[in-house]
Amino acid sequence: MRARAGVAPWWRFAVGGSAVASHALLPVGPARDVLYVAIGVLAVAAAVVGIRRHGPPHRAPWAILTCGLAVWVAGDTVWILRERLGADPFPSVADAVSLLGYVLLAVGIVRLARVRNPASDSIAVLDAVLVGTVVLAVLWISAVGPAFEAPGPHGLAAVVAAAYTVGDVVLLTLLAYLAGGSSFRSRCLWLLWAGLAATLAADVLFEASTTLTWVGPYGVRIEWLWLAGYALLGLAVADCSIVAASERQPPPSERVGLSRLAWLWVVLLALPGAAVVQWLAGEDPDSVELAVAGCVVVGLVITRMLLMARRMVAQADRLAALADADALTGLANVRAFSIEVARRLEDGGRPVPVLLVVLDRFTEITETLGHRVGDELLRAAADRMRDAVGPSGYVARISGERFGVLVDTGPQGALDRAGDLLLELAAPFTLSDVSVSVDALVGVAVGPDDGTDAEDLLQRADVALSAARTRPERVARYTGRMSAGGALTPHLMTELAAALENGEIVVHYQPQITVRTGRVHGVEALVRWQHPVHGLLPPASFIPAAERTGLIRPLTLYVLDRALAQAAQWRREERNLAVSVNLSVRDLLDPAFVHDVRRALDRYGVGTASLELEITETMAMVDPNRSLEVLEALAGLGVLLSVDDYGTGYSSLAYLQRLPVQRLKIDRSFVMGLVGDGPSAAIVRSTIELARNLGMTVVAEGVEDDATLLTLQEMSCDAAQGFGIGHPVPADEIPDLVAAIEERIPHVLRQGVPVGQRPL
Ligand code: C2E
Ligand code: MG
Ligand code: MG
Numbered sequence: 001m002r003a004r005a006g007v008a009p010w011w012r013f014a015v016g017g018s019a020v021a022s023h024a025l026l027p028v029g030p031a032r033d034v035l036y037v038a039i040g041v042l043a044v045a046a047a048v049v050g051i052r053r054h055g056p057p058h059r060a061p062w063a064i065l066t067c068g069l070a071v072w073v074a075g076d077t078v079w080i081l082r083e084r085l086g087a088d089p090f091p092s093v094a095d096a097v098s099l100l101g102y103v104l105l106a107v108g109i110v111r112l113a114r115v116r117n118p119a120s121d122s123i124a125v126l127d128a129v130l131v132g133t134v135v136l137a138v139l140w141i142s143a144v145g146p147a148f149e150a151p152g153p154h155g156l157a158a159v160v161a162a163a164y165t166v167g168d169v170v171l172l173t174l175l176a177y178l179a180g181g182s183s184f185r186s187r188c189l190w191l192l193w194a195g196l197a198a199t200l201a202a203d204v205l206f207e208a209s210t211t212l213t214w215v216g217p218y219g220v221r222i223e224w225l226w227l228a229g230y231a232l233l234g235l236a237v238a239d240c241s242i243v244a245a246s247e248r249q250p251p252p253s254e255r256v257g258l259s260r261l262a263w264l265w266v267v268l269l270a271l272p273g274a275a276v277v278q279w280l281a282g283e284d285p286d287s288v289e290l291a292v293a294g295c296v297v298v299g300l301v302i303t304r305m306l307l308m309a310r311r312m313v314a315q316a317d318r319l320a321a322l323a324d325a326d327a328l329t330g331l332a333n334v335r336a337f338s339i340e341v342a343r344r345l346e347d348g349g350r351p352v353p354v355l356l357v358v359l360d361r362f363t364e365i366t367e368t369l370g371h372r373v374g375d376e377l378l379r380a381a382a383d384r385m386r387d388a389v390g391p392s393g394y395v396a397r398i399s400g401e402r403f404g405v406l407v408d409t410g411p412q413g414a415l416d417r418a419g420d421l422l423l424e425l426a427a428p429f430t431l432s433d434v435s436v437s438v439d440a441l442v443g444v445a446v447g448p449d450d451g452t453d454a455e456d457l458l459q460r461a462d463v464a465l466s467a468a469r470t471r472p473e474r475v476a477r478y479t480g481r482m483s484a485g486g487a488l489t490p491h492l493m494t495e496l497a498a499a500l501e502n503g504e505i506v507v508h509y510q511p512q513i514t515v516r517t518g519r520v521h522g523v524e525a526l527v528r529w530q531h532p533v534h535g536l537l538p539p540a541s542f543i544p545a546a547e548r549t550g551l552i553r554p555l556t557l558y559v560l561d562r563a564l565a566q567a568a569q570w571r572r573e574e575r576n577l578a579v580s581v582n583l584s585v586r587d588l589l590d591p592a593f594v595h596d597v598r599r600a601l602d603r604y605g606v607g608t609a610s611l612e613l614e615i616t617e618t619m620a621m622v623d624p625n626r627s628l629e630v631l632e633a634l635a636g637l638g639v640l641l642s643v644d645d646y647g648t649g650y651s652s653l654a655y656l657q658r659l660p661v662q663r664l665k666i667d668r669s670f671v672m673g674l675v676g677d678g679p680s681a682a683i684v685r686s687t688i689e690l691a692r693n694l695g696m697t698v699v700a701e702g703v704e705d706d707a708t709l710l711t712l713q714e715m716s717c718d719a720a721q722g723f724g725i726g727h728p729v730p731a732d733e734i735p736d737l738v739a740a741i742e743e744r745i746p747h748v749l750r751q752g753v754p755v756g757q758r759p760l
Contacts, residue, residue, distance in 0.1 A: 012046070012238065016231040024224035033080045039227050040073030043234025050238030056246040061112035062237050065192075068104030069233050071097060076226070083218075091160040099160075102167035106174055109192075113178040116249045123311070124177055126304045127264060130297060132173030134267050137293035138274045139165055141286045143208045161207045168200035186245040188236045195232030202226045268297060326397040328375055329382035337396035337404045338454035344406065345447050352447040353414030354454070355405040356461035357385065357421060360439040360469070362401035363547040364585045364619055368627075369434060376431045377438065388424040389417065400548070404458060411446045411477065418442040418475045439648050441468040445478040466540050472669040496542055496551060499529055500558055506530050507562045509579070510728035511741055512699060512721040515713050518746035520738045522578035522612065524721065525563040526728045527555065543584070552584040560600050564611065566731050568604035575735070580612035582644065585619045587630075594633040601637070608638030614665065616644050617656075628659070635660035642699070647683065657694050664691050668702020668722070675707045685715050692716075706748045713749055 019039050026032040047066040051059055075098030082092055114120075144162045175193055202225035209215040215222055236242075271293060275285040324336035332340070344352045359365075359381060366374035378401065385395045385403060394406040407417045425440040443464030451457040460478040467476035499505055509523035529537040546552040563579040570577050587593045601608060613634060619627070635641055642663030643656055647670050656664075666684055673680040688698045700712050703722030712720055725745060726737050 009239070012235055016043075016235055020224050020227050020231055023227055028220060030084075033084070036223065036227060037073070037077050037080065040076060040230050043230045044070045044073055046234045047237035050240075050242065054240050054243050056242045058112075058115045058246045061108050061115060061246065062242055063108075064104055064111060065108035065233070066237055068101045068108055069230060069237075071101035071104055073230060075101060091157050095160050099163060099167065102171065105171055109171065109174040109178055112246065113174070115246050116178065118248070123304060123307050126300055126307065127260065128173045128177035130264060130300045130304070131176055131267050132169055133293060133296050133300065134270050135172070136166065136169045137289060138270050139169065139204060140289055140293075141274045141278065143204045145286060145289065146208070146211060158207075161203070164203040165200065165207060168196060168203050171196050172200060187241040188239040188245050189241075191232050191236030191239060195229045195236060197229075198225055198232060199229035202229065268301075271297065329379050329397050331382050331386070331403070332394065332396035334396065334398050334404070334454075337394075337398065337406075340394055340396075340406060341447065341454035341457060345452065351410055351449070352457075353407055353409065353411055354445050354447065354451075354457040354461050355407065355414060355418050355421070356398070356443045356445075356458055356465060357403040357405055357418075357425075358441050358443075358465055359401040359425075360441050361616065362438070363544065364616065365436060365438070367547075367585045367589065368619065369436070373431055373434060373436070377429055377436055380429045380431065381425060381438070381440075384424045385421060388421050393417075398458065404454075404461075411444075414444050414446065415475060415477060418444055419473065422474055440474065441465050442475045443468055443478065444475065450478050466538060469540050472672055495531075496529070496546060499531070500551075500554055504530050504532070505555070505558060506730065507559055507566070508728035508730055509563075509566070509734055510721060511726040511734070511738060512580075512719055513725055513741065513745055515709070515717050515720050515749070518742065518749045520577065520726075520741055521719070522580060523734065524580045524614075524728075525559055525566075525582070527559050527582075547584055547586065550586065552586050553590070556581070556584055556587050557596055557600070560597065561603075564600050564604045564606050567606050567610050569731075570734075571606065571610075573735075575738075576610075577734075577738075578610045578612055578640075580614055580640075580642065582614045583619070585616075588615065588619055588627040589630070591630055591633070593630060594637070597634060597639065598637060609640070612640040612642055612663070614642050614644040615661070617646060617648065632660055645701070646687070661696065663697050663699060665699040665701050665721075671700045671702045671708060671712075671722070672704060674711050675705075681711070684712075684717075688715050688717055709745070709748065710752060714752075 016039075019035070019042070023032060023035050023039065026035060044066060047062070047069060051062045051066065056062060075094045075096075078097055079092065079094035082094060144158075144165055172193070175189070175196060179189060202219065202222050205212060205215050205222050205225070206219040209217070209219055219226075271290065275290055278285045324332055324339075326333040341352060341354065344350075359377070362374065362377075365377065378397070382395065382397065382403070385405060386393075389395055389405055389407060392408045396404045398404045405417075405421065407414055409417060422440050422442060425438060428435045428437045443461040443466075445451060445457045445460035445464060447453075447457050450460045464476040464478040468474050506528050507525050508528055509525055511520045512522045512524060513519060514521050527539050527543075529542055531537050543552070543555075546555050560581050563581050567577065567579045597611075597613075601611065615631075631641060640663065641659075641661045642665055643661050644665045645667040646664045647667045664687065666687055670680045670684050670687075674684055675681075684700070691698045697718040699719040699721060700708075700717050701721050703709050703712065703720045704724040706724060708722070709720055709724060726741050729737055
C-alpha cells in the first residue's frame with residue numbers, strides 16, 4: 001500500500017524498532033547473527049522498494065546511498081562470518097568493505113546536495129566544516145585519543161577504529177551542509193541524520209571499549225546501535241518524503257542568519273568546554289590537539305568573515321543598482337533620471353532636452369488585454385527606445401506608461417530624435433498572445449530654459465504632451481504660452497472627485513454637419529473641467545488619470561446625464577439635435593452600464609435614436625466575451641454606436657464589422673492632411689468606400705478649413721466635424737453657432753472643390 005504523502009509510516013518504525021529490540025534481547029549466538037544480517041538486508045530492501053515506489057525526480061543520490069548501506073551490511077556479514085570461523089575479527093577485510101561504504105554514502109549525500117542546490121554555498125560549506133572540525137576535535141580528545149594511548153599491540157586497530165569515527169563525522173558534516181544549516185524540513189533527512197548519529201555513537205563507544213567495559217568485546221553489547229543506524233537509514237530512503245527532498249530548494253537566504261551564528265557560537269564553545277571538562281576531571285588538557293583544532297577553527301572563522309564581507313559588499317552594490325532601476329523594464333527609474341538630468345545641467349554650456357514619451361491609451365490596452373500584456377508591452381517599448389537612442393542616449397521609466405529620454409543634441413535635434421522614437425514605436429508589437437499597435441506621444445522641454453531640474457522639465461514636457469495630442473506629428477515642444485493645465489498633479493486628481501459633485505465639470509458641444517446638406521444634425525458632448533484656479537482644463541489632462549483611478553465611470557454617467565438633459569431641452573425648443581457621448585473602456589466592461597444608459601434615457605424622455613455612443617478602436621478590440629455583450633445590449637436599446645478616432649488603433653474594418661457599430665469617425669490626423677496629401681487622401685477615400693460597402697456611415701473629424709470640407713464632399717463623406725465648421729462651445733451658445741453654420745456652410749458646399757486642390 002502506498003504511504004500517503006506526509007503521513008508517518010508508524011508501522012514501519014514499529015517493525016524496525018521491534019526487530020532491533022529483539023536483537024538486543026537475544027543471547028549471543030548464531031540466531032542473533034542471522035537476525036543481524038536479516039535486519040540489515042531488510043533495511044536495504046526497504047530502501048530499494050522505496051526508491052522504486054516513490055520514484056523521486058533524481059534517483060541516483062538515493063541509489064548511491066542505498067549501495068553504501070548495502071556495502072555496510074556486506075562488511076558486517078563478512079565480519080560475522082570471519083568471527084564464526086574463529087579468525088581475529090578486527091581489523092580485517094570486513095573493515096575495508098565497511099570503509100568503502102563511507103565513500104559511497106559520502107558521494108550519495110554530495111550528489112543529493114547538488115540536486116537540491118546546484119550553486120554551492122561556500123559559507124554553508126565553511127559552517128559545516130567548522131562544526132565537523134569541532135566535533136572531531138572533541139571526539140578525539142574524549143574517545144579516539146585515549147584509544148591510541150591505550151597500551152596494546154593493536155596500533156592498526158586503533159587507526160581503523162578512528163577511521164570509522166572520522167567517517168561518521170564527515171558524513172554528518174556533509175549532511176549538515178546538505179540541510180544548508182537550516183532545520184531539516186523533510187522526514188527522510190531527519191531519519192538519515194538519526195541513522196548516522198546512531199552509527200557514530202556506536203563507533204565512538206566501540207573505540208572507547210578499552211575503558212568502557214560494559215560495551216563488551218568488539219562492542220557486542222552495542223551491536224543493536226549499529227543495527228538501529230542501518231534500520232533508520234533504510235527507513236529514510238524508503239520514506240515518501242524523498243520525492244520532496246530531492247527537489248530543487250530555494251536558494252539559501254543571503255541574510256546573516258542570527259540563529260545560525262548563535263548555533264556556530266555554541267558549537268565553537270565545545271572546544272574550550274572539552275578542555276574545562278578535562279581540567280575538572282583532573283586530567284591534563286590535550287593541549288596539542290586543542291591548539292591544532294583551535295588554529296583550524298580560527299582559520300575557518302576568518303575565511304568565513306572574509307566571504308561574508310565580500311557577499312555583503314556585492315549585496316550592497318546590487319541594492320544600489322536596484323535603487324536606481326525600474327523593476328519591470330530594467331531601465332533607470334525616476335530617481336536615477338533626476339540625478340542624470342541634474343548632472344547634465346551641472347555640466348553646463350549645453351542645452352539638456354528632456355523627452356517625455358507616453359504610450360497613449362495604455363490603460364485601455366491593459367483593461368482590454370490584461371496587465372500581463374501591458375507589462376510585456378512596456379518591456380518591449382523600453383527595449384525599442386533603448387535601441388533607438390543608442391549608447392549616448394538615456395532612457396528611464398518615469399511611471400506607468402511614461403518614459404523619460406535624454407538625448408545628446410540641441411532642441412531641434414531633440415525633436416528629430418523624438419520623431420525617430422515615434423517611428424520606432426509605430427511598428428506593431430508582437431507579444432506572446434497578441435499583436436498590439438500603440439499611439440505614442442512625445443512632449444519636449446529643454447533645460448535650463450524650460451526648467452532647472454528634472455521635476456520642472458518633466459512637468460513642462462507633460463504640458464507639451466497635451467499639445468502633441470492635437471498634432472499629426474504627435475510631438476510638441478514646450479512653449480511658455482502653453483497652459484499648465486496639461487499636467488495634473490496628484491493633488492488635483494483628488495479634487496476631481498469633488499469637482500464632479502460641485503458642478504465644476506462642464507460639457508461643451510461641437511456641432512456635426514451632414515455633408516450633403518450642410519445642416520447640423522447633431523453635437524458631440526466634450527467634457528471640460530472649469531477649475532477655480534487653473535481655468536478650463538481639457539479632457540486630455542484628467543481623463544487618463546480618471547481612467548486609472550476608476551473615476552471615469554461616474555464621469556461618463558455625469559456627461560451622459562448632462563448631454564441627455566440638454567438634448568431634451570433642445571427638443572422642447574424644437575431643435576432636433578442628436579448628442580454623442582464618448583465612452584471609456586471601463587464602461588464597456590461593466591454590464592450594469594446598459595441599465596445606466598436606459599435609466600438616463602428614460603429620465604429625460606429622449607428617444608434612443610437621439611443618442612450616439614462613441615467607442616475607440618482599442619476599446620473595440622476588447623475581449624469579445626466581456627464587451628460584445630454590453631455593445632450588443634446597447635445596440636439593442638436602439639442607440640447608435642460609432643468608432644471614434646478610426647485609423648489610430650490596430651483594428652481592421654473586417655474586425656469592426658463583427659461589432660454592432662454603425663459609424664466610423666475618421667481620426668483627424670488623416671483628415672487634417674487631406675488636401676494636397678496623396679496618402680491621407682487615399683486612406684480617407686478608401687475608408688469611406690469600404691465603410692459604405694459594409695453598411696456604415698463615415699464622419700470626418702478635424703475639418704479645419706473649407707478646402708478639406710469640399711474634398712470630403714467630393715469623396716461623398718457622410719458627415720463632418722471640426723474647428724473649420726464650429727468649435728466646441730457651451731450649450732447656451734449652440735443656437736447661435738448652429739445658425740451661423742447653417743448660414744455659411746451650405747453656401748461653401750455649393751462652390752465645389754477649387755481647381756488645383758483636388759486630391760489625387
Ligand atoms: P474626440 O472624441 O476625438 O473628440 C474630438 C476632439 O477633437 C475634441 O478635443 C475636439 O475639441 C477636437 N477637435 C475637434 N475639431 C477639431 C479640429 O478641427 N482640429 C483639432 N485640432 N481638434 C479638433 P477635446 O475636447 O480636447 O477632447 C479630446 C478627447 O478627449 C476626445 O477626443 C475624447 O476622446 C476625450 N473626451 C472628451 N470628452 C470625453 C468624455 O466625456 N468622456 C471620455 N471618456 N472621453 C472624452
Ligand atoms: Mg469622440
Ligand atoms: Mg475623435
